[in-house]
Amino acid sequence: DTAVSQTPKYLVTQMGNDKSIKCEQNLGHDTMYWYKQDSKKFLKIMFSYNNKELIINETVPNRFSPKSPDKAHLNLHINSLELGDSAVYFCASTQRSRNEKLFFGSGTQLSVL
Amino acid sequence: TQLLEQSPQFLSIQEGENLTVYCNSSSVFSSLQWYRQEPGEGPVLLVTVVTGGEVKKLKRLTFQFGDARKDSSLHITAAQPGDTGLYLCAGVTEYGNKLVFGAGTILRVKS
Numbered sequence: 077d078t079a080v081s082q083t084p085k086y087l088v089t090q091m092g093n094d095k096s097i098k099c100e101q102n103l104g105h106d107t108m109y110w111y112k113q114d115s116k117k118f119l120k121i122m123f124s125y126n127n128k129e130l131i132i133n134e135t136v137p138n139r140f141s142p143k144s145p146d147k148a149h150l151n152l153h154i155n156s157l158e159l160g161d162s163a164v165y166f167c168a169s170t171q172r173s174r175n176e177k178l179f180f181g182s183g184t185q186l187s188v189l
Numbered sequence: 190t191q192l193l194e195q196s197p198q199f200l201s202i203q204e205g206e207n208l209t210v211y212c213n214s215s216s217v218f219s220s221l222q223w224y225r226q227e228p229g230e231g232p233v234l235l236v237t238v239v240t241g242g243e244v245k246k247l248k249r250l251t252f253q254f255g256d257a258r259k260d261s262s263l264h265i266t267a268a269q270p271g272d273t274g275l276y277l278c279a280g281v282t283e284y285g286n287k288l289v290f291g292a293g294t295i296l297r298v299k300s
Contacts, residue, residue: 080231177222177234178224178234182229
């Protein structure tokens, strides 16, 4: 059973389109995150939700909108995709919000053409 | 400006060699984590160090947290091809309770 699963694994789309990435965790964790990993492998936090409540919102364009319907799910919707959005997006979860051991999904590779 | 500097960025060695990866900062961290990421997968936690000067061993991997909790190192003895991957350090900031990642070290061990 996959602990943190995100879909799709690969996403290829045209500039200007809107797309969503879904994430689910079956670990019973309270906190979920979205990270962006660029081509140089640098991992940067985008958002964090604790029990469906937004607690971290880094400097991310408002074209990116996270949604947490319940504490086991955190989806990421991206409007008007740009070339610079191409990256690998990782969902992660922890038991508590104090950045303890992160469990990562296997990533969604987004390519904007 | 990156809060955590990792070096080297790339390392290509032969099986059986030893290596050390460094993670340095001018900031103090309440704890520091090391992750390994394989291609097409998410990072997986290897270890967390919490106390200044702490040393932890995981088979052939030795992790050390600096006395001042500003830096850390990962030493691998007798590297094997299975050690190949991206090694990431991540520190929990002392006040912000935020986890910040270093840029990573790509390790390739050739057989």
